[in-house]
Amino acid sequence: MNTHILIIDDESGIRDSLSGILEDEGFTTLTAPNAEKGLELLENEHIGLVILDIWLGDGMDGLTALPRIKERQDIPVIMISGHGNIETAVQAVHGGAHDFIEKPLSYEKVILSVASSLRYARLEKENRLLRERLARKKAQLTGSSEISAALRQQIEMVAPTDAWVLISGEHGTGKGLVAQAIHSLSASAGQPMIEVRCAAIPEELIESELFGHVKGSFTGAQSNKQGKFDQADGGILFLDDIGDISLKTQAKILRILQEQKFERVGGSQTIKVNVRVLAATNKNLEQEIEEGNFRADLFYRLNVVPIHVPRLAERTEDIPELVADLMQGLKEKGLKDKTLTDNAFAEMKKYNWPGNVRELRNFLERLAIMCPEKTVDADTIKAFLGLSKQVASPLREITLKPLETKDFKEARRLFEREYLRQKLEENDGNISRTAEHVGLERSHLHKKLKSLGITT
Ligand SMILES: Nc1ncnc2c1ncn2[C@@H]1O[C@H](COP(=O)(O)OP(=O)(O)OP(=O)(O)O)[C@@H](O)[C@H]1O
Ligand SMILES: [Mg+2]
Numbered sequence: 001m002n003t004h005i006l007i008i009d010d011e012s013g014i015r016d017s018l019s020g021i022l023e024d025e026g027f028t029t030l031t032a033p034n035a036e037k038g039l040e041l042l043e044n045e046h047i048g049l050v051i052l053d054i055w056l057g058d059g060m061d062g063l064t065a066l067p068r069i070k071e072r073q074d075i076p077v078i079m080i081s082g083h084g085n086i087e088t089a090v091q092a093v094h095g096g097a098h099d100f101i102e103k104p105l106s107y108e109k110v111i112l113s114v115a116s117s118l119r120y121a122r123l124e125k126e127n128r129l130l131r132e133r134l135a136r137k138k139a140q141l142t143g144s145s146e147i148s149a150a151l152r153q154q155i156e157m158v159a160p161t162d163a164w165v166l167i168s169g170e171h172g173t174g175k176g177l178v179a180q181a182i183h184s185l186s187a188s189a190g191q192p193m194i195e196v197r198c199a200a201i202p203e204e205l206i207e208s209e210l211f212g213h214v215k216g217s218f219t220g221a222q223s224n225k226q227g228k229f230d231q232a233d234g235g236i237l238f239l240d241d242i243g244d245i246s247l248k249t250q251a252k253i254l255r256i257l258q259e260q261k262f263e264r265v266g267g268s269q270t271i272k273v274n275v276r277v278l279a280a281t282n283k284n285l286e287q288e289i290e291e292g293n294f295r296a297d298l299f300y301r302l303n304v305v306p307i308h309v310p311r312l313a314e315r316t317e318d319i320p321e322l323v324a325d326l327m328q329g330l331k332e333k334g335l336k337d338k339t340l341t342d343n344a345f346a347e348m349k350k351y352n353w354p355g356n357v358r359e360l361r362n363f364l365e366r367l368a369i370m371c372p373e374k375t376v377d378a379d380t381i382k383a384f385l386g387l388s389k390q391v392a393s394p395l396r397e398i399t400l401k402p403l404e405t406k407d408f409k410e411a412r413r414l415f416e417r418e419y420l421r422q423k424l425e426e427n428d429g430n431i432s433r434t435a436e437h438v439g440l441e442r443s444h445l446h447k448k449l450k451s452l453g454i455t456t
Contacts, residue, residue, distance in 0.1 A: 003048030004030045005114065008038035008065070009080070010057040014105070018051060021107045022114065035065035042072055049118055051110070052097075054081035054088060063088070066095040076117035080105060131190070141174065141181060142325040143318030147310050151178070158305045159185035164257065166242075166302045167280040169309030172358030175280040178309055179238045182278055186236065193278075194232040199241035206249055208265045217266020229262060233273045242302070243283030247295060253277075254298045277302070312356040316349040319360070323348075326361045327368075335368040343378035351385055417452045420445075424454065 005027050007018050015031040022029050030045060032038035034056055041047065050069055054062035062079060069077055079092040082103035089100040098117040101109055141152055158165055159182045167175045183193040201209050208218075212227030228237055239245075245253075256262050261272045279302050288294035312318075323340060331337050340348075353359050367376060367384055420438070427433040435445040449455040 003046045004028045006038060006041055006045075006047045006050045007031045008033075008035060008050065008056070008062070009053040010034060010055075011053075014053070014080075014103075017107075018105070018110065021111065025111055025114075027114070035060040035062065035068075038065065039068060039072070042069060047073070047075060049075055049114060049121070050077045051114075052077055052079050054079055054092070055083055063091055063095060066092065066097060070096045076121045078110075078113050078117060080110075128190075140325075141177060142321050143315060144321060145315040145317040147315040148318055151307070151309065152181075154305075154307055155181050156185060158182065158307070160187065161305075162187075162276050163305045164277045164302055165279070165305045165307055166285075166299075167278065167307045167309060168285070169280075169282065170311055170354075170356055171282050172356035173309040173311060174357055175282070175309050176240065178307060179240075179278045179280060183236050183238075186276075188235040188276070191235045193236045193238050194228050195238045195240060196228050197240045199244040203246055206245060207252065210249065211252065211262050211264055212267075213265035214267040217264075221266065224264075227264065229256060229273050229275055230271065232275045234275075236276050236278060239277060239279040241281060242279040243281035243285055243288055243294065247293070250295045250298050254295065254301065257298075257301050312353040312360060313351075319348050320345055322357060322360060323364060326357075326364050329361075330365055330368050335365065336374075338364075338368060338371065338373075339375045340381075341375060341377045344376050344381045347378040347381040347385070413452065416448070417454060420449060420452065421454055424449070 005022055007015050007022075007029055008031075009015050009018070010033055012033070015033070019029040019031055030041055030047070032041055035052075036059055038050070038052070042050075052062045052065060052069070056062055056065075062081070066077060066079070069075075076098040077096065078099045078101060079089075079097045080101050080103060081088060092100050098120065099113045101113060141148060141155070155178060165182060167178050169175050179195075180193070183189060196209060198206060208221070208225065208227070210227050210229055212225050212230055213221045215221060215224050239253075252262060256273070256275065257277070260274055261270050263270055285294050285299050285303075289296045289299055312322075320340075323345075327337060355362070363384065367380075371380055371384070373380070420434070423438050424431075424434050427437055431446060431449070432442055435442040438445070440448070446455075
C-alpha cells in the first residue's frame, strides 16, 4: 500500500516546490490549497504524514485543522509558518504536531524532519503492537474446551465496555488471569491496571489503601497519601478478594460506583474519579449477603456482568494444553521438560484438583524437580498425586470427603470426625486441651468422640 505525504498550503508555489523536492527524495505527495480539501483527501487516500501551513487564507487555519487531522488518524504532522512566533509553535506542539518549521523553508530541514517524523511514527506503532502482543500473551487463557471457549467469549464481549465486572470462582481457577485478560482487551490496555489484594491488607488499613489519607489522620499517617482509587483514575482498579472487606468499606465503594467521588481518610475534600472496577472473590457472595457480611446493593451493582471461572475438574479436557503451557513456563525458569504419556493424562483427568490450575502448576513443578525420568507414566502420576494428597492442607481433606456424600447427616458426621481427629492429633491426644481449643465442654467432647468412633 502506497502512503503519501499530504501538503496543505494556500500558496501554490510552496506546494509545488515542496512536492518537487520530496518526490526527488522518493516520496509520493498529494497537495491541497486549504484545510477542507486536505481533510477530504485524508478520508479517501492513504496518508502517512501531513505538512500543514498555519495561515491558510480565508478558510480554516492550520491550528484548527490540526486536532481534526489527529482525530481522524494518528499520523505525524509538521507545521510550517511564515508568521512563526514561539507562541504558535508551542500551541502547535501541544496540539500534537511533531515539528514546527519557519518559512522561508530550508528544504534540507524539511527533508530531515519528514524522515525523522516517519521513523518516529513507525517506531511508535511497532512499540504499541509489541505492547499489545505482550499483554495478550501474558493474559492468555489456555484451553480449548467448550467451557474455556465460552469464558474467553464472555471476556471479549465485556472487555471493551466500561462495565464493572464481578469474577467468581474457587482458589486457583484463574480469576486473576481473567482480570488481566479483560484489562488487556479494554480501552485502558495502555495504562497499568491497579491491583488491591483486599484479603492481604489489615482491616484498619484498607480504607487508607483504597482512598488515601491526609497527614496525621491516624497514628502512622506521616504524610498525605494517594489511594488506589486515585491512582486508577481514568483506568481500571482490580479489587481482588472483595468478599473480605468490611461493610463500612463496602458502603464507600458503593458511593464511588454511584457518584464517582470519595473523601480521603481524615480529609474533607471530595475527590472525583472515573474508575472502572473489576472485582474477584472465591466466596459465595449471595450466601455472605444472607449472613449479613456483604451488602446486597453493592453485590447487585458489581454483578452487572458476572463472570464465573469454572473449576479445573469441570474442564479436564484442557489438562493436556495447560500442561504444555505450564511446562513451557517451568522450562523458562530452568526446570527440565517432561513428556507425559496418554495414560498419565488419563490419570490426571481422574483427579479432583481442589487447588485448580494453581495446584496443577505446583504439581508439575514438583514433578519436574523430583521425577528423574524424562517420560512420565500413569504410575508416576499416581504416586505423585498420592504424595500431594498427603501434603494437602488438612482443611481441604476434611471438606472434600463430606462433599462426596449426598446425605447431610452423614456429611456432618464425616466432617465432625475428621475435624476432631485432626484437633485431637494437634493436641497430642489430650482431651481437655482439645476441648478448650475447639470451644466444647470436656464431657461433651468426650461423648462426641465416642459416638463418632474416635475413642472407645
Ligand atoms: N486457563 C488458564 N490458562 C493458563 N494458565 C492459567 C489458566 N487459569 C489459571 N492459570 C494459572 O494458574 C495460576 C492461578 O491463577 P490465578 O492466580 O489467576 O487464580 P485465582 O483464581 O486468582 O486464585 P486465588 O483465588 O487464589 O486468588 C496462575 O499461575 C495462572 O497463570
Ligand atoms: Mg487471585
